Amino acid sequence: MKLVVVSAGLSVPSSTRLLADLLAAATAGRAPGPVDLRVVELRDLAVEIAHNFTNGFPGRALSAAIDDVTSADGLIVVTPVFSASYSGLFKSFFDVLDKDALAGKPVLIGATGGTGRHSLVLEHALRPLFAYLRAVVVPTGVYAASEDWGAEGLSERIERAAGELLALMTALTVPSTPGPSASAPVSASSSGAVQAGPEVAVPAQPAPGRADGFRVVPFEEQLAALRA
Template sequence: MKLVVVSAGLSVPSSTRLLADRLAAATAGRAPGPVDLRVVELRDLAVEIAHNFTNGFPGRALSAAIDDVTSADGLIVVTPVFSASYSGLFKSFFDVLDKDALAGKPVLIGATGGTGRHSLVLEHALRPLFAYLRAVVVPTGVYAASEDWGAEGLSERIERAAGELLALMTALTVASASASASVAVQAGPEVAVPAQPAPGRADGFHVVPFEEQLAALRV
């Protein structure tokens, strides 16, 4: 199971990255088996993202990040809040993805900000964005304001969101495996089926005389 984290934090250390790491640890910690965890730090890709807009080609690091995101079984995406919405860097990364890259993919959304007044960014900005991209967004989003760190409630929201993401990833993985097995069974060995000849012809063809075709057109 492959879990990819996309963090749009700009500072070092970053509260955005901290929230992303806690969400990833909570999700991986609930998994019954090994989890292939990858982290995409958008701060390191800013130049390549800008170049992709001007020349249409992703650089090596950006291309690797895009491959990780599109091949993931689940995503955790976290952005800082700028001007009451997601950051421009966060949006730019998802703008360079193919329009179908996230279709049907489970996504856990998160955001960080200086005040709790921006908590609705999850609902009025992030959730509509990923709904447009046809991702499957888990019900619980996690917003962390400055005063939330160490306070009651944040850990519970993280655990609840992680459980929802893992449940969705597991269900879709099982469904995909079952569908593949069903297709393989239905395909089975190839069997040649002889063509059934039309009445009066041994070779399977039926010729309609031109007179009959012309009469049909006149009716």
């Protein structure tokens, strides 16, 4: 199982990298088996990212980072907040990826800032970005303001988000076993109904008004049935 961390922190030491490391440790610590953990520091790739925009070709280090991200089973992405949004370096890195590179990939989003008033950056900036890239964003995002370090609540959010990411990574990397209804043969009963599995029966004759045997139930009828 390959887990890749993308950190857009600029300072050394960096609270952004610290949050990324805590999220990675919590995720890897829950894994049932070995985890191949890779860290992509965008600060070290800033020049190659800029050159990629001007000449269209990634440098050696940027190319390796792109390969790590696109081949990962799960991503942890953390950015500092600049002007109430993600940093330009963070956005630029994901701009150089192929438009389908993150499709279906589990992503845990995180951000750091100087004040808790920027916590909604996760919902109004990061989550829409990765939804546009068709990634699968875990429900819990983690924002850490300056006052959150060492305070109650941050570690619980980290553990919850890590558990959600690992659950998605496991579900998408381990083949699922088909249930009885998926593998059961389809047969016709003596009453003329087509049966799929032991409990599912589909009318063999078309319902009135539809040639495929199904009738659309208006929402008003469904609502009335629930109220009854």
